[in-house]
Amino acid sequence: MVTGIGDDSAVLRVPSGHELLVTTDFTIENVHFRRDWHRPELVGRRCLTRGLSDIAAMGGEPLAAFLSLALASDVPQKWVNRFLMGLLDVAKEFKVPLAGGDTAQSAGGIQADIMVVGSVPRGKAVLRSGAKARDQIYVTGELGGSAAALARLAESKPVGADSRYFRPRPRPLARVAVGQWLRRRGVASAMIDLSDGLSTDLEHICEESHVGAEIEAEAIPRARVGLGKKRVALELALHGGDDYELLFTSAAAVPSVVAGVRVTRIGRTTKSAGMRLIGADGKRRPLKAGGWEHFRENL
Numbered sequence: 001m002v003t004g005i006g007d008d009s010a011v012l013r014v015p016s017g018h019e020l021l022v023t024t025d026f027t028i029e030n031v032h033f034r035r036d037w038h039r040p041e042l043v044g045r046r047c048l049t050r051g052l053s054d055i056a057a058m059g060g061e062p063l064a065a066f067l068s069l070a071l072a073s074d075v076p077q078k079w080v081n082r083f084l085m086g087l088l089d090v091a092k093e094f095k096v097p098l099a100g101g102d103t104a105q106s107a108g109g110i111q112a113d114i115m116v117v118g119s120v121p122r123g124k125a126v127l128r129s130g131a132k133a134r135d136q137i138y139v140t141g142e143l144g145g146s147a148a149a150l151a152r153l154a155e156s157k158p159v160g161a162d163s164r165y166f167r168p169r170p171r172p173l174a175r176v177a178v179g180q181w182l183r184r185r186g187v188a189s190a191m192i193d194l195s196d197g198l199s200t201d202l203e204h205i206c207e208e209s210h211v212g213a214e215i216e217a218e219a220i221p222r223a224r225v226g227l228g229k230k231r232v233a234l235e236l237a238l239h240g241g242d243d244y245e246l247l248f249t250s251a252a253a254v255p256s257v258v259a260g261v262r263v264t265r266i267g268r269t270t271k272s273a274g275m276r277l278i279g280a281d282g283k284r285r286p287l288k289a290g291g292w293e294h295f296r297e298n299l
Contacts, residue, residue: 010099012064014119021118021125023054029109037153040079043112044086045172046242050195051116052094052174053244057193059126059183060118062176064099065091068113070106083112094176126183126248131190131209133271135249140175140261143198144232145223147240175246177259182248191248197239197291201247202275209249213275215267215287238277239290 014020027047029035048065055062067087071080091098096116175193182188190209192201198220206213222237224230232240254263267278275287 010064010066012099012117014063017122018119019122019125021055021058021060021120022115023051023118024113024115025050025054027110027112027114029111035079035110037150039086040082041086041089044083044088045090047083047112047114048087048090048096048116049172049174049244051114052090052096052176053193053195055116055118056174056176056179057126057191057246058118058120059124059179059188059191060120061180062094062096062116062118064117065096066099066115066117067101068103068115069101070104070111072106072108072110075110090174094174120183124183126179126188126191128190128192128205128208130188131205131211131249131269132251133211133269135189135211135251135269136254136265137202137213137215137247137249137267137269138254138263138265139194139198139221139245139247140178140258140263141243141245142221142223142262143194143243143245144237144240145225146172146242147197147236148223148225148232150240150242151236172242172244174244175259175261178246178261178263181259182246182250187250187252187254188248189250191246194243194245194247195241197241197289198243198247199238199275199287200241200289200291203289205247205249206269206273206275209269210273212270212273213267213287214270214278214284215275216278218280219264219266221262221264221266235290238287241291 027043033043051065052062190205192205194201202213217234220237222231225232249269256263276284277287278284
């Protein structure tokens, strides 16, 4: 970055031989979070993680972030300070400068729009459209933990003293290093981040790559939550969002650990269209996208 906050525009320097990646994501009160459920620091972390995860899914290197924040008159300054603390913690962790943005008054609630700019070597961005039939399907980390925590809150169950034990990953992490490792070695044929849920994001790859998919239910790495470390329900791992893991396809051999993160093979792509779930009994059943739907109330 040449010039950041302080001028009318930031001035960014793109490395020679690279292309620019630009992504933007909203974080909206009562759609993506609730003030009475989520700590401000976690909302801030999640806000920037959403953008970084998109850059990770392209195999890119984040360069700078921009935040536009609209606040209702009833939002206390303390909430804003804690929100920014969480966001800036992530920015420091990934060495991504907050290079600009805007603030405004909202007619109601909190609206945060994060834009992240990154770069990738020319022609090397990992797209959703590169999967071929008979590629293997992989996922990083564990799935369903965030959805399980949200379901617990929605059921109005107490999450007081034991909430820190229940949440499997209170600090969501973008898999930037994993995405870069896969891109550098030409391993991933197609990739997407799991923000909307495994079933929905897998459907995006299938549609863009013109392939189908078969997923093995027992292979899906389901998060373990609570004091008893019980695995979350399969439905939450399939359709829950906010995991920010990477889902990718590959025709090459993939290690079980990449950049310190567990990688699990969960299925394969097929010539025939549509998605199917293979149960423990070996039977194939249609799998429909059931994750986040934009323009639908989710909280």
